[in-house]
Amino acid sequence: MTVRVFVVILAVALMGTAAQAQDSGAPERSGPPDATVPCPSSDDCPVLTLDDVRRRVLATSPSARANRLEDDRAAAQVLSARGGFEPALVSGYAYKTRDGKDKLNVLRSGVNWPLNLPASPTLKFDYRRGLGSSIDPSVKTSRVGETRFGLSFAPLGGFRTDKSRAALDKARLAPRRADALQARKRNRLLLKASRAFWDWVKARQTLAVSRELLQLAERRRALVTKKARAGEIPAVDSIDAARTTASRQATLEKARRTAREKRIKLATFLWAEDGSPATFRYAPPALDMPAPVDTTRRADAVATAFARRPMLRVMDLKRQKTEIEQRLAQERLRPKVKLEAQAVSYTDSPLNISDVKVGFEVDQPFFSRSRRSEVEKTEIALRDLKLKQDIARRTVRADVKSALAALSQAHRRARSAQRNERLAEQLRRLEQRRFEQGQGTLFVLNKREQSLAKARKQFIAAQISTLKALATFQWATGTIADPYVDGERRAGSDFPRE
Helix, strand or coil: CCHHHHHHHHHHHHHHHHHHHHHHCCCCCCCCCCCCCCCCCCCCCCECCHHHHHHHHHHHCHHHHHHCHHHHHHHHHHHHHHHHHCCEEEEEEEEEEECCEEEEEEEEEEEEEECCCCCCCEEEEEEEEEECCCCCCCCCCCCCCEEEEEEEECCCCCCCCCHHHHHHHHHHCHHHHHHHHHHHHHHHHHHHHHHHHHHHHHHHHHHHHHHHHHHHHHHHHHHHHHHHHCCCCCHHHHHHHHHHHHHHHHHHHHHHHHHHHHHHHHHCCCECCCCCECCCCCECCCCCCCCCCCCCCHHHHHHHHHHHCHHHHHHHHHHHHHHHHHHHHHHHCCCEEEEEEEEEECCCCCCCCCEEEEEEEEECCCCCHHHHHHHHHHHHHHHHHHHHHHHHHHHHHHHHHHHHHHHHHHHHHHHHHHHHHHHHHHHHHHHHHHHHCCCCCHHHHHHHHHHHHHHHHHHHHHHHHHHHHHHHHHHHCCCCCCCCCCCHHHCCCCCCCC
């Protein structure tokens, strides 16, 4: 054995000893599991599924909780609008004396009750008593006072709507609008959480492939180093094995960093039931190919999207609200004539009617420029909404078609990647057999292993693309939240515990 070969073998031995010392000198973990590190294979961590993530997001996420406040806002709008038809108490009293005598002693108390009926009728009950030496003759009454029952209404306007009825009609649309807004925000939240989940699963699966590849290189490095020390193979093979191990170690560290980033991003969607950020120590699920979607039934998918997409429902409700505003603006163009009739009693008994009071009031601008302007504004708003609805329907149709095309392409890509992975595995096994029989080389075997790892990662990426495309298709048709809407508030009960 020459001096040069001896030096090379000694260097390889020292490298192997240093690497083993470094591995054995790694600090051991102690204490409770750290939520900032991934779940190691040695720990019995619960498997996190997409269904678990979606249910937890809808049950505990602050975004979902804030989304549910839309119901309270809608109820508040309805309550406020109904206040326009509540009875109102109108009372007042004025008293003034001079030289010990009543100069002014006026009492008035009554109730006005607007009714939700055409012509805007208002029931009125009024009691008045006006005494004193310096009182207005139109206010002066006997000591008993007078009682009035009456009704006021607008005969030329208010048959289709008025201000209070229009406000109530718009408020009644608020619960449906709240449901549509909640559905739109909920669907977007579920789509984002689904994509973050599959990105995390892809990173964890890729990390597992890189770890297996490194473990294989480490076992081969130990074997090759042992044979090189015994002089059975050239020392250069030991150096090549060490270099391959170092390269795969770098690949593994990159995969770990990617998995950590995707885990942190997914963790932003998961919260504890008390509203605090939840710990994240879960194992990824096994990847399964989703069932193929019948892409030929495109018309059915588009029809489902037209009926289910919250965006279209929000725009339709906005159109109905604008139509109510248009009817109100058209009603205001008519002359505002108010008629009033009252039965008057001057005795202690309100039913002893002895007089009738009638009157009318007209309020009509000469040119009605502002009112005609309101009508034109509402008509323009309706035309604008119709154009936006046409654009939205085309956008929804395009979303569905794009999602179907992406899903179909992802399925084809996954099948091709699966065949490629199987062929790469066969080549790797054959090359491993040739190497063990002394017919192959370490360089070619490493290439076969690298090709197999690449094929496996491509297959994982293709599966993830298919699953993400399925989530996008569910969002495009507005059905992504269907399994979770009824039990949204109970979604966290079956979630796997840490």
